[in-house]
Amino acid sequence: MTILFPVFLLGLLGCVFGIMLSVASKKLYVFSDHSIQKIIDVLPQVDCGVCGYQSCAAFAKAIVEGKRDATGCIPGGAKTAHAIGDILGISVTPAEPEMAVVKCKGGKKESTLRCLYDGIPDCHAAILAGNGPKTCVDGCLGLGSCVRACPFDAIHISDNEVAVVDPEACTGCGACVAVCPRSIIDLIPVVHKIFLACSNHDRGARVKKYCTVGCTACTLCVKATPSGAITMASNLPVLDYAAQENFVVAAYSCPSDCFTDLVKFRPKVNIDAKCNGCTLCVSACPTNAISGEKGHRHVVNKDKCIGCGLCLDKCPVHAIAMWGGLGYTEGGKSNRLRITA
Amino acid sequence: MNIHALLQLVASSMLINNIVFTLLIGFCPLCGAYRRLSGAAWMGVAVTIVMGTTASCCWVINQYVLVPRSAQYLHTLVFILVIVSLVQLLEMVLEKFFPWLYEAIGVYLPVIATNCSVLAICLLSVGANPVTGRPFTFVEALVNGIASGAGFLLALVLISGVRHRLELSNVPAAMRGLPIIFLSAGLISLAFLGFTGLSFAPMFGG
Numbered sequence: 001m002t003i004l005f006p007v008f009l010l011g012l013l014g015c016v017f018g019i020m021l022s023v024a025s026k027k028l029y030v031f032s033d034h035s036i037q038k039i040i041d042v043l044p045q046v047d048c049g050v051c052g053y054q055s056c057a058a059f060a061k062a063i064v065e066g067k068r069d070a071t072g073c074i075p076g077g078a079k080t081a082h083a084i085g086d087i088l089g090i091s092v093t094p095a096e097p098e099m100a101v102v103k104c105k106g107g108k109k110e111s112t113l114r115c116l117y118d119g120i121p122d123c124h125a126a127i128l129a130g131n132g133p134k135t136c137v138d139g140c141l142g143l144g145s146c147v148r149a150c151p152f153d154a155i156h157i158s159d160n161e162v163a164v165v166d167p168e169a170c171t172g173c174g175a176c177v178a179v180c181p182r183s184i185i186d187l188i189p190v191v192h193k194i195f196l197a198c199s200n201h202d203r204g205a206r207v208k209k210y211c212t213v214g215c216t217a218c219t220l221c222v223k224a225t226p227s228g229a230i231t232m233a234s235n236l237p238v239l240d241y242a243a244q245e246n247f248v249v250a251a252y253s254c255p256s257d258c259f260t261d262l263v264k265f266r267p268k269v270n271i272d273a274k275c276n277g278c279t280l281c282v283s284a285c286p287t288n289a290i291s292g293e294k295g296h297r298h299v300v301n302k303d304k305c306i307g308c309g310l311c312l313d314k315c316p317v318h319a320i321a322m323w324g325g326l327g328y329t330e331g332g333k334s335n336r337l338r339i340t341a
Numbered sequence: 342m343n344i345h346a347l348l349q350l351v352a353s354s355m356l357i358n359n360i361v362f363t364l365l366i367g368f369c370p371l372c373g374a375y376r377r378l379s380g381a382a383w384m385g386v387a388v389t390i391v392m393g394t395t396a397s398c399c400w401v402i403n404q405y406v407l408v409p410r411s412a413q414y415l416h417t418l419v420f421i422l423v424i425v426s427l428v429q430l431l432e433m434v435l436e437k438f439f440p441w442l443y444e445a446i447g448v449y450l451p452v453i454a455t456n457c458s459v460l461a462i463c464l465l466s467v468g469a470n471p472v473t474g475r476p477f478t479f480v481e482a483l484v485n486g487i488a489s490g491a492g493f494l495l496a497l498v499l500i501s502g503v504r505h506r507l508e509l510s511n512v513p514a515a516m517r518g519l520p521i522i523f524l525s526a527g528l529i530s531l532a533f534l535g536f537t538g539l540s541f542a543p544m545f546g547g
Binding site (some may be wrong): 006009025028029057085 | 379402406411414415417418422423426429430433436437440448509510525
C-alpha cells in the first residue's frame with residue numbers, strides 16, 4: 001500500500017489540476033486572431049527590432065490591428081510583404097529593396113593614423129577617446145560597432161580594417177546605419193551597385209596627405225555625368241539614385257578610386273556585322289575602347305570597355321549589344337558547359 | 342505573528358538569504374539573454390508573482406494533503422506538478438483579466454515554470470522559518486515567496502547592469518561571455534554577505 005499511495009496521490013493531483021486547467025481554458029478563453037499566427041510564420045523570426053517592435057510577434061499583431069503597414073518588415077522584403085498581403089487579402093506594393101554600404105574604404109593600407117588607440121574595441125569608445133586614431137575624421141574606425149549591431153551577420157571587418165557589407169546577406173534593415181558613430185553607413189537601392197566610398201568633407205589637398213582613396217573633390221565624376229545625377233555638396237559628390245543613371249562612367253573617371261563597384265564583371269560591349277562604320281560610338285565612348293575607321297566595322301577593345309552602355313543609344317543601326325554576365329560562377333565554368341560536357 | 346517578524350522575514354528572504362547570491366539557486370536566467378534592464382525587470386516581476394502564488398499554494402497542499410498522511414517525502418514531485426499547473430493557470434488568468442501585464446511578462450512565464458528557484462522557494466516554505474525558527478505559517482510562506490521573488494528581481498537588475506557595463510569593457514578573450522558573468526556574480530555574492538546579521542530588532546526595541 002505504501003507504494004501505491006504516491007501513485008494514487010500523484011494521479012489524483014494530476015487529474016484535479018488537469019480538470020482545473022481544462023475548465024479554466026474554457027472559462028478564460030481569449031479570442032485571438034488566427035491571422036496573427038499566420039503572419040508570424042511568414043516573418044523572418046529574427047526579432048531584429050527594425051520595424052520598431054520588440055519581436056516579430058508584436059509586429060504581426062500591429063499589422064492585424066491596422067497600426068502598421070504590411071510592408072513594414074524590411075528584412076523580409078517583397079516576399080514577406082506579399083505573403084502578408086495574401087494572408088490579409090490585401091494588395092501590397094513593397095518598397096524598393098535597399099542594402100547598406102560603408103562609405104569609406106580607407107583602411108590601414110590607404111589612410112594614416114595620428115595616434116595609436118589601444119582602448120575598448122568599440123567605435124563609440126574610440127570616438128570618446130580623442131575622436132579616434134585616424135587622421136581622417138570621417139573614416140571608418142574598423143572597430144566593429146556595426147558588426148555587433150547587425151542581426152544578420154552581414155558586416156565584417158576586412159583584413160584592411162574597414163567594415164565591409166556582404167551584399168548577399170544584407171537585408172537593408174538599417175541597424176548599422178543607426179549605430180555607426182560617424183554616420184558613414186548608408187542605404188542604397190539594391191539595383192545600384194555603385195556608391196561613393198568616401199565621406200570626407202575636407203579640402204582635396206589635405207585629404208591627399210592622409211588617404212590615398214579619399215575624395216579630393218575634383219568634380220571629375222560630376223563632369224562625367226552629364227545627366228546631372230551627381231552634385232557637389234561640401235566637397236563631396238552626392239549621388240542621386242532616383243535619377244535614371246548607372247554611374248559607371250563616374251566611377252571609372254575618379255582619379256582617387258573613391259567609388260566602389262560591387263559588380264565583379266560588368267558586361268562588355270560587342271559590335272556585330274550590322275555596323276556601318278558611322279563612328280558615332282567612337283566619339284561616345286568615354287574610355288576610347290572603340291576604334292575603327294569610317295565606313296568599316298568598328299571593334300571594341302574588351303580590356304578598355306567598362307560597360308557603361310553609352311554607345312548603345314548612339315548606334316543608328318542597333319549593331320551594339322552588351323555581352324557577358326554581371327557575376328561569375330565559382331568553378332570558372334558556366335553551368336551550360338558542364339551539362340553538355 | 343507580528344509586523345517585526347514579517348519585516349525581518351522580508352529582509353531575510355530578499356537580502357540576507359538572497360536566493361541567487363547567497364543560496365546560489367537560479368543562475369540560469371542571469372546567464373541568459375536578459376541584457377536589457379526592462380527585460381530583466383519584467384522577468385523579475387514575473388518571478389515574484391509566480392513565487393508568491395506557488396509558495397502559498399504549495400504550503401496549503403503540504404499542510405492539508407501531505408502532512409496528514411505523512412507523505413512529505415513526495416514534496417519535490419508534488420510541488421513540480423503544482424508549479425507547472427499554476428503557471429499555466431496564471432498565464433490564462435493574466436491573459437484574460439490583465440492583458441497589459443500579460444503583454445509585459447507573458448513571454449517569461451513558460452521559462453519560469455521550469456525554473457529551479459521557484460521550486461526551491463516552495464521547498465523552503467514548508468521548512469522552518471529562519472527568523473522565528475518555527476515552521477512557516479500561511480502568511481509567512483506567502484511573504485517569503487514574494488520577498489524571495491523581489492530578491493530575484495534585485496539580482497536580475499544588478500546583473501543586467503553589470504552585463505551592460507561588460508559589453509563596453511575590454512574583457513580578456515578567455516573570460517568573455519559566461520566566465521566573466523560568473524565572476525561578477527561571485528563578487529556581488531561576496532558583497533551580499535555584508536547583509537548577514539541585518540536586524541530590525543533595534544527598531545522595535547528588541
